[in-house]
Amino acid sequence: KAVDFEALDYDNIENELHIEEERKMTYSDWKWIQLQRWIVCMMIGISTGLIAVVINITIMQLMDLKMAVVEEAIIRCVKDRCLYVPLLLWIAMNVGIVSIAALLTVFVAPVAGGSGIPQIKCFLNGVKVPDVVRLKSLFVKVVGVVCSVSGGLAVGKEGPMIHSGAVLAAGISQGRSITFRLKTRFFKHFRNDREKRDFVCAGAAAGVSAAFGAPVGGVLFSLEEAASFWNQALTWRIFLCSILSSYTLNLCMSIYHHHPGDMAYPGLINFGKFSGTYEGFELPVFFVMGVFGGLSGAAFIAINHKITVYRIKYLTARFIKVIEVLIVSAISATIAFVMIYLNTDCKPLGEDPNVELQFMCNDGQYNTMGTLFFTTPEEGVKSLFHDQLGSIQPATIIMFVVPYFFLSCWTYGLQVPSGLFIPSLLIGAAWGRLVGICMNAICPDCDWTQDMSKYALIGAAAQLGGTVRMTISLTVILIEATGNITYSLPLMTVLLVAKWVGDLFNKGIYDMHVHLARVPILEWEPPPLSTNIHAREVMGKPAVTLKEVSLVSDVCSVLSDPRNCHSGYPVTDSEGKFRGLVLRTQLLILLKHKTFVERSAPGERLKLSVFRDTYPRYFPLSIVNVSSEEEQCHIDLRPYLNPAPYTVYEHASLPKIFHLFRALGLRHLVVLNDDFKVVGIVTRKDIWKWG
Amino acid sequence: KAVDFEALDYDNIENELHIEEERKMTYSDWKWIQLQRWIVCMMIGISTGLIAVVINITIMQLMDLKMAVVEEAIIRCVKDRCLYVPLLLWIAMNVGIVSIAALLTVFVAPVAGGSGIPQIKCFLNGVKVPDVVRLKSLFVKVVGVVCSVSGGLAVGKEGPMIHSGAVLAAGISQGRSITFRLKTRFFKHFRNDREKRDFVCAGAAAGVSAAFGAPVGGVLFSLEEAASFWNQALTWRIFLCSILSSYTLNLCMSIYHHHPGDMAYPGLINFGKFSGTYEGFELPVFFVMGVFGGLSGAAFIAINHKITVYRIKYLTARFIKVIEVLIVSAISATIAFVMIYLNTDCKPLGEDPNVELQFMCNDGQYNTMGTLFFTTPEEGVKSLFHDQLGSIQPATIIMFVVPYFFLSCWTYGLQVPSGLFIPSLLIGAAWGRLVGICMNAICPDCDWTQDMSKYALIGAAAQLGGTVRMTISLTVILIEATGNITYSLPLMTVLLVAKWVGDLFNKGIYDMHVHLARVPILEWEPPPLSTNIHAREVMGKPAVTLKEVSLVSDVCSVLSDPRNCHSGYPVTDSEGKFRGLVLRTQLLILLKHKTFVERSAPGERLKLSVFRDTYPRYFPLSIVNVSSEEEQCHIDLRPYLNPAPYTVYEHASLPKIFHLFRALGLRHLVVLNDDFKVVGIVTRKDIWKWG
Numbered sequence A, B: 001k002a003v004d005f006e007a008l009d010y011d012n013i014e015n016e017l018h019i020e021e022e023r024k025m026t027y028s029d030w031k032w033i034q035l036q037r038w039i040v041c042m043m044i045g046i047s048t049g050l051i052a053v054v055i056n057i058t059i060m061q062l063m064d065l066k067m068a069v070v071e072e073a074i075i076r077c078v079k080d081r082c083l084y085v086p087l088l089l090w091i092a093m094n095v096g097i098v099s100i101a102a103l104l105t106v107f108v109a110p111v112a113g114g115s116g117i118p119q120i121k122c123f124l125n126g127v128k129v130p131d132v133v134r135l136k137s138l139f140v141k142v143v144g145v146v147c148s149v150s151g152g153l154a155v156g157k158e159g160p161m162i163h164s165g166a167v168l169a170a171g172i173s174q175g176r177s178i179t180f181r182l183k184t185r186f187f188k189h190f191r192n193d194r195e196k197r198d199f200v201c202a203g204a205a206a207g208v209s210a211a212f213g214a215p216v217g218g219v220l221f222s223l224e225e226a227a228s229f230w231n232q233a234l235t236w237r238i239f240l241c242s243i244l245s246s247y248t249l250n251l252c253m254s255i256y257h258h259h260p261g262d263m264a265y266p267g268l269i270n271f272g273k274f275s276g277t278y279e280g281f282e283l284p285v286f287f288v289m290g291v292f293g294g295l296s297g298a299a300f301i302a303i304n305h306k307i308t309v310y311r312i313k314y315l316t317a318r319f320i321k322v323i324e325v326l327i328v329s330a331i332s333a334t335i336a337f338v339m340i341y342l343n344t345d346c347k348p349l350g351e352d353p354n355v356e357l358q359f360m361c362n363d364g365q366y367n368t369m370g371t372l373f374f375t376t377p378e379e380g381v382k383s384l385f386h387d388q389l390g391s392i393q394p395a396t397i398i399m400f401v402v403p404y405f406f407l408s409c410w411t412y413g414l415q416v417p418s419g420l421f422i423p424s425l426l427i428g429a430a431w432g433r434l435v436g437i438c439m440n441a442i443c444p445d446c447d448w449t450q451d452m453s454k455y456a457l458i459g460a461a462a463q464l465g466g467t468v469r470m471t472i473s474l475t476v477i478l479i480e481a482t483g484n485i486t487y488s489l490p491l492m493t494v495l496l497v498a499k500w501v502g503d504l505f506n507k508g509i510y511d512m513h514v515h516l517a518r519v520p521i522l523e524w525e526p527p528p529l530s531t532n533i534h535a536r537e538v539m540g541k542p543a544v545t546l547k548e549v550s551l552v553s554d555v556c557s558v559l560s561d562p563r564n565c566h567s568g569y570p571v572t573d574s575e576g577k578f579r580g581l582v583l584r585t586q587l588l589i590l591l592k593h594k595t596f597v598e599r600s601a602p603g604e605r606l607k608l609s610v611f612r613d614t615y616p617r618y619f620p621l622s623i624v625n626v627s628s629e630e631e632q633c634h635i636d637l638r639p640y641l642n643p644a645p646y647t648v649y650e651h652a653s654l655p656k657i658f659h660l661f662r663a664l665g666l667r668h669l670v671v672l673n674d675d676f677k678v679v680g681i682v683t684r685k686d687i688w689k690w691g
């Protein structure tokens, strides 16, 4: 299964064509390319912001519509004792909306399922997950997330923004679209994996920024995952992209809400203002909450792990995947309805919540469970954060949080676009508020137990930290999303503790999914105590090599042999000494253009633009027709090969190789002996097997 | 001059001794080492926090004392018309206090002069600035910064904290002190450059954290400067260290202020609460302020550049350096006094400022210039941020900011510990407030022109951003230091703009100082259009090499030849093929212990602990006595050499080499030809020359 994933190549091919191009370049050409990078980043930022606007507004409209219909039916049926009507209506509408998301995801772009964060992690780590940055994935992601959120699933719309930003970045930076057959002469220098990955970093950051109103958090997220070395200019560009994304979203939303210029909408989520403070002696309480968050997150992951394994094993047929989504959707609606029905806690109207569903309550009252179940999860989080002490009963919270925990656990990993942040925050805010209520019960008159938002926030952070286990980027994202820095120290403490505790049991949820998909991503550090393992044991051998001037038939036979279906081949001279590395894709292009020594004028070479134009989707060998006469011709690889790729000596240790791969983003590492002959080749998967 | 700086070696020596040690290690030994890393980081964090407490309290006490004496003299002399008495008293006290700082710095540890940030930047970049992480530097730094701040120089106490944290980290992580002849058996695994640099990262982060109450900003500062690849576990440890440092400071300060448990003292600076907001249409104003900040910062740097060049050329004698400090100190006091004297703006007592100097004002009034000049710069910043509109006249601000600009420009680079953050913030807050006053004059009744703190904050950020040009870390530091996230978007915008504008004219001030000191630090990216430059042109050649089994006399002659005074020598076998790299320090130790083939049992080898114990201060060759008989012995280098260091082929391009050096933190890179023979060696300085 790991064979499906190709690696990205972060190393530059410095062949004769490139050097020639560079020699012709003046300093101002170079400056112009730099400037283009900034322009592309600005475009990415703005368009990511616009996508966020579209998602946000569509969801709001759809939700309003849906809720209005259901509420109207409820009001009518409470009197007429026909409560099954709104229930069925609710289920039907949810299933209907969600089915769009499920069908699109399953049949058009399966990679758009889930939050997209694991896939983007993989991409930034250097693995090409098929289709992940294609335009159709973006389309499915955007439509899908709108449907799955409005369809009442226990999902958020934030995670998918990151994927959307990444796709936009990959698209815009190439200056053309293959799907739309659009082609411009701009940005041709950016048509390679290295540049693309940098832009995808920017896009992911812009996505985080728009999702959470967290420009700095977005930059950190990208850097943390991309993990190649920190380049200041790149960081600064990513930062600009993030900021613009947040500004764009803010501007559009402020116009939409008829307050143009108001700076209150930097992100898709908005947790409202936190005004309280905390005391030093509360830290132990927060610490314990961190521990609980770690435990609860680990439990979430463990259950989701079981479900995911089951899915991978048994739910393989496409239609079954769709049906699972529909079942979950129907159950979600039913549970929500039943819980609202069972809840007998009514409060007088006109207090804080903005969702006031009367249901079976007396006139002038509303059902408190409605504020949690009869809204988007974002509104639920907001209620739990900010509603006054006593406006939601502990029993109501428990009746909400327990089924919601299992529901969201089941939901994550369904074949629909779905974010995990908001459900985690919702679960955490719920039990955090419970803690707050307990504290208040213990000391009803203390100053510091009056403010529920503090406990809800810490609980939310603990739960999220225990589930996703991101590090410093998450801290910053949370601080920026809550728009409050007073709680930064406790938030940090809680996130640290939750991660520690959670890590005792299992990996973070994204890592778990990456692991189950068997994507060969590289960890942060080489496997412990592996200095004793040498290149010779790690490498693939014997290496399939080509000669500097090869017979076409040899090239064809190497390329067509399924056992040799590698992406790069070391090139040797007549004595067998290593002379460079040529990529499979280059060979295909050379064959297709019949760049044979016998057929071309001396010194004639294929243009660089031919290579660039074919990137990133190459053709199979089968479309290349080589006549038997041509098979006797020769190909001169010397102008095209990478003459000095990174190599190691056969005695190099695994940690050394690991650091090379990780820090430089390599795809191939040729292993040489002390005669400068190729003895093997190390790829990402070879290292990954030792992890 | 660049020859003075040795490089740090971030690459592990994986020789036989290490592999043997690792083979004996169990997984739980390995876990224990990991745990020790966490413990060391915790110790670093806590002790950095404590140092901050000491600095903070001492300065407060000294300032109170000094101000009380001067104020008393002023009050007495305003009546008696003997104003020269307090002036002379003030000058005498300042010069007296500052002379301690100057003498210590000049005669004990010149490296403790200035803010220390450039030196730490260099260290993290991979250059060993002599003495920078020694205990005596810490001592001078701490005493010096207390004296220079209390002595009324235009300096802050924040920058030096970063250096202090770094020294503490280097000291604690080694588990021993050479100065104090203290030696423990702990942490012996950390006695090498690689581990030490990681801990110094943590120390620097803890320093930032304590200085600005900015744990996240601290982590980012370290990562940005260290720029080796982002390792999650390391980041997380650095983060813990940062948080603990801030907690420790907070706890101690809250006890000192008799509010134990109050969380209001996370950093040395405290800018108070910002409560305002801003409107979207104000962004253009902020943008212009960013441009101005960039210009003003560039001017600051240009002037400071001239002064620094003059200093390097002419002020070389030690006593002149001390005298310069004393002169600046006297002038600072005089200017402050004269400005307070000239200022005729008096305000009724009892409004916001906490410094209420009556001077020549009527009873019940105070001199507004006193709030700026008669305090620490921190208090000045606070006044400019928070005093009400109208409490300080524009004329007063101008009379303050112009001389202060030049004063702080002259002061930075004096041979005393001195931070630049606070003076920059003070200048920026001053002109920012002027902008605010202008805005208010333009539209006196607008809501959004009532709040001066907004403009002062943006101005401060712009000035600081234009001067130091740090990127994302600075943004986070400012956000955390102001404890306000509402302004994060405008702050980011302003910092971006200020950096862009400033970069049009010159480099950031720290980079400028690093450049003038001719420290070979590596930039973020390889020089543009350099693919055409190959290893052969970059490397030092011919390489001085040694044989695997060398004659002692050969080794001695290589080591003693001043032209060959290199830190590493490639080792070759009898055929001349490359076999590994041995360090000068290793050779010295082998010679000193007379590890000669003829003198030792077969298979006997020097212990790893001998190498570790000698780190980091090695002896010169002169103390090694080799008799003429011993000169005919042989040394077997094979167990000690690094058998597979990173190497490149002679055709590798400069960008490739650059990326290797930068991403892996190399010190030596051996260049091989296609016979696996050594043709040269690339070191940091070779690359730096092309920068």
Ligand SMILES: Nc1ncnc2c1ncn2[C@@H]1O[C@H](COP(=O)(O)OP(=O)(O)OP(=O)(O)O)[C@@H](O)[C@H]1O
Binding pocket: A003, A005, A006, A007, A008, A539, A540, A541, A542, A543, A544, A545, A565, A566, A567, A568, A569, A570, A667, A681, A682, A683, A684, A685, A686
């Ligand atoms: N030119 C080659 N000759 C021999 N073995 C190779 C060659 N290239 C790769 N391999 C080996 O083939 C195995 C499959 O690895 P992998 O799929 O990563 O290679 P790839 O297909 O060339 O790279 P990618 O995954 O980037 O497409 C690995 O063990 C690797 O060492």
Ligand SMILES: Nc1ncnc2c1ncn2[C@@H]1O[C@H](COP(=O)(O)OP(=O)(O)OP(=O)(O)O)[C@@H](O)[C@H]1O
Binding pocket: B003, B005, B006, B007, B008, B539, B540, B541, B542, B543, B544, B545, B565, B566, B567, B568, B569, B570, B667, B681, B682, B683, B684, B685, B686
């Ligand atoms: N073993 C060697 N043989 C020949 N030249 C060398 C050798 N080592 C270093 N050089 C060259 O000496 C010059 C001085 O460089 P540098 O001072 O960086 O070397 P170094 O002293 O070995 O390293 P460091 O600065 O880390 O102490 C460089 O041009 C470098 O290429």
Ligand SMILES: [Mg+2]
Binding pocket: A003, A005, A006, A565, A566, A567
């Ligand atoms: Mg493959």
Ligand SMILES: [Mg+2]
Binding pocket: B003, B005, B006, B565, B566, B567
């Ligand atoms: Mg040297």
